[in-house]
Structure formats: structure tokens, C-alpha cells
Amino acid sequence: MFGNLRDKLSKTRSALKQRLDSLVKSGKPREEILDDLAEALILADVGVAATEKIIASVRERTSKTDGFPEIREALKADLVERLSRAAAAPGPAAPAGRLAVWMIVGVNGGGKTTTIAKLARRFRDEGRSVGLAGADTFRAAAQEQLAVWGERLGLDVVKGRYGGDPASVAFDAVHHALRTGQDIVLVDTAGRVHTNANLMQELEKIKRVLGREVPGAPHEILLVLDATIGQNALVQAREFLKVSGITGLALTKLDGTAKGGIVVAIADELSLPIKYVGTGEGEDDLIDFSPAAFVDALFE
Ligand SMILES: Nc1nc2c(ncn2[C@@H]2O[C@H](COP(=O)(O)OP(=O)(O)OP(=O)(O)O)[C@@H](O)[C@H]2O)c(=O)[nH]1
Ligand SMILES: [Mg+2]
Secondary structure, eight states: OHHHHHHHTHHHHHHHHHHHHHHHHHTOOHHHHHHHHHHHHHHTTOOHHHHHHHHHHHHHHTTTOOOHHHHHHHHHHHHHHHHHHHHTSOOOOOOTTSOEEEEEEOSTTSSHHHHHHHHHHHHHHTTOOEEEEEEOOSSHHHHHHHHHHHHHHTOEEEOOOTTSOHHHHHHHHHHHHHHHTOSEEEEEEOSOOSSHHHHHHHHHHHHHHHHHHSTTOOSEEEEEEEGGGTHHHHHHHHHHTTSTTOOEEEEEOGGGOSOTTHHHHHHHHSOSOEEEEEOSSSTTOEEEOOHHHHHHHHHO
């Protein structure tokens, strides 16, 4: 899994590595190294705010040395701690032996439906009975896309009518799950409706209906963010934080970007745990996020 992540992060890694390697050879004084390091982090999309904090921390940790290897180790240690703080936030209570309901939210094209397929495949392989709910009724093709995944994975999909009420699809899906003894239902949602305000209202309504029908539901609300859009992912995240009760993040398309530093920016700014990382379009391209493995994969 670690090797896989390392391969998938090759674009980010090689961009960062090039800059760090040139620092090693440069023999520059400490202050210049720290300046260059800040620039490298910003170019990797760590963002200005997080970069300033990281550099301050590296400065403190290495106050007695000029050596680049020490600075590099201090950087790695800071990143692991920074990412771990977000990862350590408490997760949702898992209802043992009862139906679990997860809602997946995020901007259109971010990777919600694909992430649902990946999660479904994983839960199915663990022996859990999984249902899918197509509560994205805004886009005509959305139901079809989920249905294709359902067929491929051999799972029931409760679909809605194009233009229909997404909350009623969620209602139908949980009742189908309760009737058939499913263990977990993954609810796909729209990434775009007529306005953002409508979308947030719609998501709140789905949430409300789920909570009314199943105690404690939704047990997890995963916000899916596309890592390739860099700092815009943060802008999108702030918008979705208007939906109350988001329990964690899934960052997608880490395989396709040279700017994996966005992971650090997101962890630093949002106090939400990064739970999953998407590393491809396939159903098994999903990794549990681990701060240490991520940082190792970046610097290996
Ligand atoms: N390379 C790569 N592509 C991904 C990943 N996750 C999703 N994609 C691709 O991104 C595109 C959009 O993914 P979807 O899952 O349809 O996104 P969505 O959020 O459901 O989009 P809407 O239904 O329009 O709101 C598809 O082409 C996916 O194959 C990933 O981790 N890596
Ligand atoms: Mg979708």
C-alpha cells in the first residue's frame, strides 16, 4: 500500500525532490535555504498560511544547525505532526450490528460517485452487505453512473427520478436496507443544483430524513475534494462546511497532480480528519490516509 502511494504521488514527489535536491547541492546559508524551502512548499500548493507556520516550526526545531539534512528531517517531522492533528479528530460512533448510513458530499466532478464505488467495493470485500442510494437527481446521467457501478460490484442501487426529490431517494434507500438487512448504505448526492444555497438546503434535508429514519444517521458525512484544483479545494471546503456535521474528508486524484501539498493546506486549515485518499479511477484506488506514510511517500 505504501509502495502504491509512493508511485501515485510521483508527480508531487519529483517536483518537490528536484527543488530539495538543488538545495542540498547549493551549499546556501540557512536563511536562504529556509526561503527556498518556503517557495518550494508554496509551489507544491501547501499555501501561504500553512507554509509560514511550517517554516516557523522548522526554524525553531533546527535553530542550532545549518545542515540541510536536519532541516529536511525537521520539515518531515512537522508535516507528520500537522497532518496527525487533523487525523486525530474524533470520528463518528460506529453503530455495531445496526445499519450504518454514510452521506457523500462535494462539488460536481470531484469524485463522489467514484469514491462511493471504491468504499462499496472495500466494504463488500470485508463481507458487509452494501447498498447504494442515488440521491443526485439533478444530473440525468448521475443515476446511470451509480447503476453501472452497482452492477459491476453486484450491489443494490436505489435510484431516483431525474429532477425528483433527493431526500425521498435517501428515504427509499434506507428502508430498502432495513428490509433486506443491509449493513451500510452509501448515499450519493448532487455536486451542483440551481444555486449553492439550494444545494446546502437539499443536503440538510437529506440529512434530516436519514436521521429521522435511522438513529444517529448519517453516521459519516464525507466531503470529497479534488486535490488537482489546489487552493480552490479549500474554497470549496469552506462552502461545504455550511453543511453541519461533516465528519471527514476524502481527497481524490492525488495520482494526477504535482501539487499534493494541498493535503497539508487542507489539514492545517480545516479541523477535519483526512480519512481517505483517491489515487486513480479504478475501484481499488483508495487508500486510508496515514500522515506518516504520506510524508514518507513525498520524500522517499
Ligand atoms: N485520476 C483520478 N481520477 C478520479 C479519481 N476519483 C475520481 N476520478 C475521476 O473524476 C471524474 C469525476 O468523478 P465522479 O465520481 O463522477 O465525480 P462526482 O463528484 O460524482 O461528480 P458529479 O456526479 O458530477 O457531482 C471521473 O472521470 C472519475 O473517474 C481519482 O482518485 N483519481
Ligand atoms: Mg456523481
